[in-house]
Amino acid sequence: MPDALLWLSFGGPEKPADVRPFLENVTRGRGVPPERLDEVEQHYLGFGGVSPINALNRAAIEAVEAELAALGIDLPVYFGNRNWHPMVEDTVAAMARDGVTSALVFPTSAYGGYSACRQYDEDILRARAAVGEGAPELTKLRQFFDHPLFVSAFADAVRAAAEQIDGEYRLVFTAHSVPISADQAAGPPESGGHRYSKQVAEAAWLVAADLGAGEYDVVWQSRSGPPRVPWLEPDILDHLDALHAKGVPAVVLCPVGFVSDHLEVVWDLDREARDKARELGMGFARAAAPSSDPRFARLVVELVREHLSDAPARKLSDFPVAGRTVNGAPCAVGCCEPPQRSRR
Structure with a gap:
């Protein structure tokens, strides 16, 4: 014991x-x-x-x-x-x-x-x-990542964040980007379920299902590697530009890849992504991480x-x-x- x-x-x-x-x-x-x-x-x-x-x-x-x-x-x-x-x-x-x-x-x-x-x-x-x-x-x-308490905490956090938005919004899940080569290094086929990007996509789907959200996006943040190395994309800031070009009026971000509101969340989302949304004239809200x-x-x-x-x-x-x-x-x-x- x-x-x-x-x-x-x-x-x-x-x-x-x-x-x-x-x-x-x-x-x-x-x-x-x-x-x-x-x-x-x-x-x-x-x-x-x-x-x-x-x-x-x-x-x-x-x-x-x-x-x-x-x-x-x-x-x-x-x-x-x-x-x-x-x-x-x-x-x-x-x-x-x-x-x-x-x-x-x-x-x-x-x-x-x-x-x-x-x-x-x-x-x-x-x-x-x-x-x-x-x-x-x-x-x-x-x-x-697929524990029911993890999923339900995020779903309720999204509901609380969405109350800050007046009208329609796009639900966007974010997680820390990694090099594509690292994401693919999940081992033999029988361990494919270990792949980080697949698990993030699954967690996002589970939270969206709890919310009854049929449409949402999964994007990435906090890239830190050299430009010549391919990382998981799209980046959250680029994605906000793309949503704005489509006429999306507001976003609710859910940092599903994180367990707490540490610096990468508060800087990359509350500072940089919020500033980008403000620049584009988009409504913005961010769900809390569950810790x-x-x-x-x-x-x-x-x-x-x-x-x-x-x-x-x-x-x-x-x-x-x-x-x-x-x-x-x-x-x-x-x-x-x-x-x-x-x-x-």
């Missing part, structure tokens, strides 16, 4: 001095030019050098702790990040010192793919290697209980259950291979 739950996330700066070293951690080994880091650094400094992500994670953890306590489940929750403090290596070391021998891991991504899933396995491997002998066994919980919804804490606890009682996965799609791994082992051979870095 597990002794604890490790909440594993991306991380973000919490003061201006954190911003540059955080970005260097995120982009290490990826050949991102300094001028791109300069640009993104200004995004963070525009918010006081503080990303919302750590505060959002801590609030969600508190909600999960309360949900566990209410159910009589004695499972302390630890918090660790990939790219900024509290670093996962330090957190797993603290778990070992506290006598934790086995823990479940909740990664703050609902999807498959390299960045959304397998990189969390690499985080687990790296943290256990850093601790060495005595590192706890770490079992990563499954992907949850602050009470259903999100219940979702996490359901995933924990699936493991504790070996209960069937509660899900709305026919996609294969994926993402559960032990000690960072990939869930399928060849699944979600790291993207090939371009040589400069």
Whole structure:
């Protein structure tokens, strides 16, 4: 039986001095030019050098702790990040010192793919290697893009956002873009349901079905790679231009690819996409991501209980259950291979 739950996330700066070293951690080994880091650094400094992500994670953890306590489940929750403090290596070391021998891991991504899933396995491997002998066994919980609580939280968030629009609107789902080569690295045919773009499309369809929306779009945001590398398209800003050309009067954006309203959501959507819509004279509203919804804490606890009682996965799609791994082992051979870095 597990002794604890490790909440594993991306991380973000919490003061201006954190911003540059955080970005260097995120982009290490990826050949991102300094001028791109300069640009993104200004995004963070525009918010006081503080990303919302750590505060959002801590609030969600508190909600999960309360949900566990209410159910009589004695499972302390630890918090660790990939790219900024509290670093996962330090957190797993603290778990070992506290006598934790086995823990479940909740990664703050609902999807498959390299960045959304397998990189969390690499985080687990790296943290256990850093601790060495005595590192706890770490079992990563499954992907949850098609969990009914995830879908219903987004659907209600869209309904709330749509109340800000007077008249007709187009529903547009967004998710973080990735290189097409990375999206296609989903492994053998039997693991095809792990492909990130397919899962995003499925989640969007499920939310739209809950809403009774027959027409909607799935687009991408937050591209950061070199122009010569093909990424998933269309980009949200280009899509707003296209919708405007068709006479669409307003949009409601749903960030279905994200679990919280962190900086990429508030910058790329609330700042850049909203400004673009204003420039085009289009109505604009954005649905909230679900981490602050009470259903999100219940979702996490359901995933924990699936493991504790070996209960069937509660899900709305026919996609294969994926993402559960032990000690960072990939869930399928060849699944979600790291993207090939371009040589400069």
